[in-house]
Amino acid sequence: MKLRNLEYLIQEAFIGIWRNGIMAVAAVSTVALSLAILGVFLLLVLGSHRFVERQLAGFEVAAFLPREASQEDAEKVRDTIAKLPLTKNVELLSRDKEWAEFKRKMNTKIDLGGVTDNPLPYALHIESKDPRKTAALAQQIREIPGVKRVADAREDYRVVRAVADLVKLLGFAASVVLCLTTVFIISNAIRLTLFARRHEIRIMQLVGATNWFIRIPLVLEGIILGALGAVIAVGLVAVSLEYVAGLVVRMLPPTLRDVSSGVSHTQFIALLVLGGAAIGALGSFISIRRFLKV
Amino acid sequence: MIELCDVSLVYPNGVQALSHVDLRVGRGDFAFLVGTSGSGKSTLLKLLYRELSPTEGKVFIAGQDITTLPQNAVPFLRRRLGVVFQDFKLLPQKTVWENLAFVLRVTSVPRREMRKRISEALDLVGLMHRCDSFPAELSGGEQQRAAIARALVNNPPILVADEPTGNLDPDTSWGIMQILTRINARGTTILVATHDNQVVDRLMRRVIALDCGKIVRDENRGTYSSTPESESMCKSEITES
Numbered sequence: 001m002k003l004r005n006l007e008y009l010i011q012e013a014f015i016g017i018w019r020n021g022i023m024a025v026a027a028v029s030t031v032a033l034s035l036a037i038l039g040v041f042l043l044l045v046l047g048s049h050r051f052v053e054r055q056l057a058g059f060e061v062a063a064f065l066p067r068e069a070s071q072e073d074a075e076k077v078r079d080t081i082a083k084l085p086l087t088k089n090v091e092l093l094s095r096d097k098e099w100a101e102f103k104r105k106m107n108t109k110i111d112l113g114g115v116t117d118n119p120l121p122y123a124l125h126i127e128s129k130d131p132r133k134t135a136a137l138a139q140q141i142r143e144i145p146g147v148k149r150v151a152d153a154r155e156d157y158r159v160v161r162a163v164a165d166l167v168k169l170l171g172f173a174a175s176v177v178l179c180l181t182t183v184f185i186i187s188n189a190i191r192l193t194l195f196a197r198r199h200e201i202r203i204m205q206l207v208g209a210t211n212w213f214i215r216i217p218l219v220l221e222g223i224i225l226g227a228l229g230a231v232i233a234v235g236l237v238a239v240s241l242e243y244v245a246g247l248v249v250r251m252l253p254p255t256l257r258d259v260s261s262g263v264s265h266t267q268f269i270a271l272l273v274l275g276g277a278a279i280g281a282l283g284s285f286i287s288i289r290r291f292l293k294v
Numbered sequence: 295m296i297e298l299c300d301v302s303l304v305y306p307n308g309v310q311a312l313s314h315v316d317l318r319v320g321r322g323d324f325a326f327l328v329g330t331s332g333s334g335k336s337t338l339l340k341l342l343y344r345e346l347s348p349t350e351g352k353v354f355i356a357g358q359d360i361t362t363l364p365q366n367a368v369p370f371l372r373r374r375l376g377v378v379f380q381d382f383k384l385l386p387q388k389t390v391w392e393n394l395a396f397v398l399r400v401t402s403v404p405r406r407e408m409r410k411r412i413s414e415a416l417d418l419v420g421l422m423h424r425c426d427s428f429p430a431e432l433s434g435g436e437q438q439r440a441a442i443a444r445a446l447v448n449n450p451p452i453l454v455a456d457e458p459t460g461n462l463d464p465d466t467s468w469g470i471m472q473i474l475t476r477i478n479a480r481g482t483t484i485l486v487a488t489h490d491n492q493v494v495d496r497l498m499r500r501v502i503a504l505d506c507g508k509i510v511r512d513e514n515r516g517t518y519s520s521t522p523e524s525e526s527m528c529k530s531e532i533t534e535s
Contacts, residue, residue, distance in 0.1 A: 199386075200386065203385055
């Protein structure tokens, strides 16, 4: 293919969009709306995914020493736990601080006047590297000499884990369905624009144009319209997140507010625009085949 | 230039459009293909630009057997053949000039050469002054002249026209036919399917009459009107089939 031809074919793509204005607007708005819905949905799925992961990571193991254990014993146990491969972080709690806190909380409910000596044992908070292996870590700590009792909130963890898995599964399934729907809607819009021009395609064939010569400008048009629709979709997503999601999030309790997806703006924009262009190209390519058949 | 050897064509629905047609149109000839609607005129022309392939027999264009042509070679056959249609088939989103330019773009003709050839073709049909108009802004006669110019712009050795005056009034039709005879005088082989009896009778050229898919008459200087026998023959064949 000569350079002059390529230049002409690209020019043809733009002229095609300009002279088929209404169909182009229809295709672009279809792409924009469906990609915006898909985009917002994917961000929500990613956000909730990240949220439940964070909740899971919050589960800690608590280890308690016998009452007679000294500060030295406690530090020894702490160092042993720190060396375990599953340990991410271990904190030795201060007995005095805990006692003060306990008294402050309980003072109004029970009379602690008779207790003068601090009755609390040394306690440690351990964070696991892998929230899934919290139970295994708890078991390992239980076997360390000098540890009296280990609490790992296993039941609570199991419930949250199940909810998290369900959220992820539903999010994934719905994403797949919505992705397929989006591709279908967009390629349908492209097929309509091509259907409106099927006579044009036919005439080009009759005057001796090769299929590639007909196809290239139309596929380019598909890419341009897809990318254009995606750019508008990015705008729609930005606006809806800024104003609508902002309002919703402010109504939630503070612990639930951080539902950001963890996807950077550039990543998201690139993903949507490239996705739009790819769907545009693929949709045109597949739809043209039908009209190129004699 | 054009040669059909024992060509038969049966459509998928079982209709026999052509049966055992033998035809030769020599270089520089001007021939009319006449017959009633459904006699097989359009089918015969469609065989020439490979819109259809015969179920039997062979079709030669400039000595080349086009029935065995692979699908991806068909565009190249069409570039050697100018085709004019009853409904003009101009690209509606392109101006007259761009319609002609498209044909040349397809064959990668240099820009300067392109301008020269388009001007020549438009001059020949007398449409230079409407070159920036879109097809919808032209009258029927002007659209057909634009279509003829498009068919010519590649300088094809053969020009095929399917009812080129079917949608036009008698005066305009006569103008179109004069353009075709002018093109023929330059050496282009022309085959015109028509049922415009006035034009055929006035020009007194070669007339090939088709009836129910068979050639029933082939006269070097003929008129449109068919003999009564051929008409009755068609009716009897229809009842037979």
